[in-house]
Amino acid sequence: MSTRVGLKPLLMILMLVLSLGLLVAGCGDDDDGDSGSGETTTEAPADAGATDADTDADAGATVIDIPAAETGLAFAVTEVTAPAGEITLRSVNDQSVPHNIAYEDTLGEVVTDGGVSEITVTITEPGTYEYYCSVPGHREAGMVGTLTVE
Numbered sequence: 001m002s003t004r005v006g007l008k009p010l011l012m013i014l015m016l017v018l019s020l021g022l023l024v025a026g027c028g029d030d031d032d033g034d035s036g037s038g039e040t041t042t043e044a045p046a047d048a049g050a051t052d053a054d055t056d057a058d059a060g061a062t063v064i065d066i067p068a069a070e071t072g073l074a075f076a077v078t079e080v081t082a083p084a085g086e087i088t089l090r091s092v093n094d095q096s097v098p099h100n101i102a103y104e105d106t107l108g109e110v111v112t113d114g115g116v117s118e119i120t121v122t123i124t125e126p127g128t129y130e131y132y133c134s135v136p137g138h139r140e141a142g143m144v145g146t147l148t149v150e
């Protein structure tokens with residue numbers, strides 16, 4: 001008795017799942033350009049959701065956006081994480097006060113009014129590192145942040 005009652009809804013669910021599966025499979029086939037890049041294209045949508053740590057196509061560098069704060073001697077982002085390797089730190093400065101992005105002796109261009117300061121560094125050792133603004137007095141005033149390399 002109970003099996004007869006339960007069978008019909010079960011079948012409907014099964015058909016739903018199957019038709020959904022066909023739809024997904026159909027879309028996947030349309031997307032598949034097969035450029036022979038080795039990587040499976042089906043993994044791309046999942047990665048596309050991560051906007052903060054994009055991977056540069058040609059250099060393989062991880063690009064991290066660290067904008068200057070709207071006002072004051074500070075970055076809007078003070079903690080970032082990147083995988084070990086080539087890391088590009090990119091800092092947009094919308095202030096009229098000059099700022100840049102710097103790591104150790106690598107100093108980005110000092111920019112203002114929407115300019116972009118950018119440096120690419122190679123860090124292979126996991127750990128915590130400091131990025132800063134090298135405009136005199138800014139680092140001391142707290143224009144620093146922590147880069148965690150994993």
Ligand SMILES: [Cu+2]
Nearest residue numbers: 099133135138
């Ligand atoms: Cu600064």
